[in-house]
Amino acid sequence: MMPKLQHSDYYTQPWIEKLAVKEMAEPWFCRQVKDFIVGQHGYGSITFHGETDVRFLILILAPIQFSNLEVIVYTDESKKPPVGQGLNKPTESFLLLSQLGCRDHPHHHLLQHRLGVG
Numbered sequence: 747m748m749p750k751l752q753h754s755d756y757y758t759q760p761w762i763e764k765l766a767v768k769e770m771a772e773p774w775f776c777r778q779v780k781d782f783i784v785g786q787h788g789y790g791s792i793t794f795h796g797e798t799d800v801r802f803l804i805l806i807l808a809p810i811q812f813s814n815l816e817v818i819v820y821t822d823e824s825k826k827p828p829v830g831q832g833l834n835k836p837t838e839s840f841l842l843l844s845q846l847g848c849r850d851h852p853h854h855h856l857l858q859h860r861l862g863v864g
Contacts, residue, residue, distance in 0.1 A: 750803070756810075758800075759783035759791075765800065776801045786812040790841040792819070794833055803833075817841070 751762060760768070760779070768775040778797040785791030789812035810833070811818045817839045820826040827834050 753786075755787045757785050757787065759785075784810050788842065789813075790817070790839060792817050792837050792839040795836045795838065798833070798835070812841075815841070 751758065758765075759782075765776055765779070777799045779800050780797055782794045782798040782800055783791050784794075792810065811821055817837075819833050819837070826832075829835070
Protein backbone atom coordinates (compact mmCIF):
# COMPACT_ATOMS: atom_id res chain seq x y z
CA MET A 747 0.00 0.00 0.00
CA MET A 748 1.40 3.40 -0.99
CA PRO A 749 0.60 6.87 0.37
CA LYS A 750 -1.91 8.84 -1.69
CA LEU A 751 -2.33 12.54 -2.36
CA GLN A 752 -5.90 13.58 -2.97
CA HIS A 753 -5.34 17.31 -3.42
CA SER A 754 -3.12 18.73 -6.15
CA ASP A 755 -1.75 21.51 -3.93
CA TYR A 756 -0.17 18.99 -1.50
CA TYR A 757 3.21 17.33 -2.16
CA THR A 758 5.62 14.96 -0.46
CA GLN A 759 9.37 14.50 -0.38
CA PRO A 760 10.27 11.98 -1.52
CA TRP A 761 7.64 12.28 -4.23
CA ILE A 762 4.92 9.60 -4.28
CA GLU A 763 6.22 8.30 -7.61
CA LYS A 764 9.76 7.96 -6.22
CA LEU A 765 8.41 6.13 -3.17
CA ALA A 766 6.70 3.62 -5.48
CA VAL A 767 9.91 3.00 -7.43
CA LYS A 768 11.97 2.63 -4.24
CA GLU A 769 9.40 0.24 -2.76
CA MET A 770 9.61 -1.97 -5.85
CA ALA A 771 13.43 -2.00 -5.70
CA GLU A 772 13.69 -2.24 -1.91
CA PRO A 773 10.68 -4.01 -0.35
CA TRP A 774 9.65 -2.42 2.98
CA PHE A 775 11.25 0.93 2.02
CA CYS A 776 7.95 2.75 2.72
CA ARG A 777 7.92 1.41 6.29
CA GLN A 778 10.92 3.54 7.17
CA VAL A 779 11.06 6.74 5.12
CA LYS A 780 13.64 9.02 6.72
CA ASP A 781 12.62 12.64 7.38
CA PHE A 782 9.35 12.45 5.40
CA ILE A 783 8.03 15.84 4.23
CA VAL A 784 4.46 16.89 3.48
CA GLY A 785 3.81 20.34 2.04
CA GLN A 786 1.03 22.47 0.66
CA HIS A 787 1.95 24.83 -2.17
CA GLY A 788 1.54 28.43 -1.05
CA TYR A 789 1.54 27.58 2.70
CA GLY A 790 4.65 25.63 3.67
CA SER A 791 5.77 22.17 4.73
CA ILE A 792 6.27 19.90 7.72
CA THR A 793 9.12 17.41 8.17
CA PHE A 794 8.56 14.30 10.27
CA HIS A 795 11.96 13.53 11.77
CA GLY A 796 13.30 10.00 11.95
CA GLU A 797 11.73 7.04 10.18
CA THR A 798 8.05 7.17 9.24
CA ASP A 799 5.85 4.35 7.94
CA VAL A 800 4.01 6.01 5.04
CA ARG A 801 2.34 2.93 3.52
CA PHE A 802 -1.19 3.71 4.64
CA LEU A 803 -1.11 7.50 4.57
CA ILE A 804 -3.88 9.19 2.61
CA LEU A 805 -3.01 12.87 2.54
CA ILE A 806 -6.23 14.75 2.20
CA LEU A 807 -7.14 17.86 4.19
CA ALA A 808 -6.92 15.61 7.25
CA PRO A 809 -4.84 14.46 9.02
CA ILE A 810 -2.52 17.34 7.97
CA GLN A 811 -3.97 20.82 7.60
CA PHE A 812 -2.02 24.01 6.86
CA SER A 813 -3.57 27.31 7.90
CA ASN A 814 -2.54 30.75 9.14
CA LEU A 815 0.20 30.49 11.78
CA GLU A 816 -0.11 26.73 12.30
CA VAL A 817 0.09 23.24 10.91
CA ILE A 818 -2.38 20.79 12.43
CA VAL A 819 -1.35 17.17 12.04
CA TYR A 820 -4.35 15.45 13.65
CA THR A 821 -7.53 17.50 13.38
CA ASP A 822 -9.43 14.70 15.15
CA GLU A 823 -7.76 14.11 18.52
CA SER A 824 -9.49 10.73 18.86
CA LYS A 825 -7.49 9.45 15.85
CA LYS A 826 -4.14 10.67 17.18
CA PRO A 827 -1.82 7.72 17.96
CA PRO A 828 0.51 7.57 20.97
CA VAL A 829 3.64 9.74 20.84
CA GLY A 830 6.22 8.20 18.51
CA GLN A 831 3.67 6.38 16.35
CA GLY A 832 2.17 7.45 13.02
CA LEU A 833 2.72 11.17 12.48
CA ASN A 834 2.75 11.98 16.21
CA LYS A 835 6.50 12.59 16.36
CA PRO A 836 9.01 15.44 16.40
CA THR A 837 8.55 17.78 13.46
CA GLU A 838 9.88 20.93 11.93
CA SER A 839 7.52 23.18 9.98
CA PHE A 840 8.12 25.96 7.48
CA LEU A 841 5.31 28.44 6.88
CA LEU A 842 5.31 31.03 4.11
CA LEU A 843 4.84 34.43 5.68
CA SER A 844 3.06 35.81 2.63
CA GLN A 845 0.10 33.62 3.63
CA LEU A 846 0.28 34.89 7.21
CA GLY A 847 -0.13 38.58 6.44
CA CYS A 848 3.50 39.34 7.34
CA ARG A 849 4.65 40.86 4.08
CA ASP A 850 6.30 43.80 5.91
CA HIS A 851 8.67 41.54 7.84
CA PRO A 852 12.23 41.81 6.45
CA HIS A 853 12.36 38.02 5.96
CA HIS A 854 8.76 37.59 4.85
CA HIS A 855 9.57 34.76 2.42
CA LEU A 856 9.92 32.09 5.10
CA LEU A 857 9.18 31.49 8.76
CA GLN A 858 10.72 28.50 10.48
CA HIS A 859 9.13 27.15 13.61
CA ARG A 860 10.13 24.04 15.54
CA LEU A 861 7.18 22.16 16.98
CA GLY A 862 7.08 19.70 19.83
CA VAL A 863 5.19 16.45 20.06
CA GLY A 864 1.98 15.55 21.77
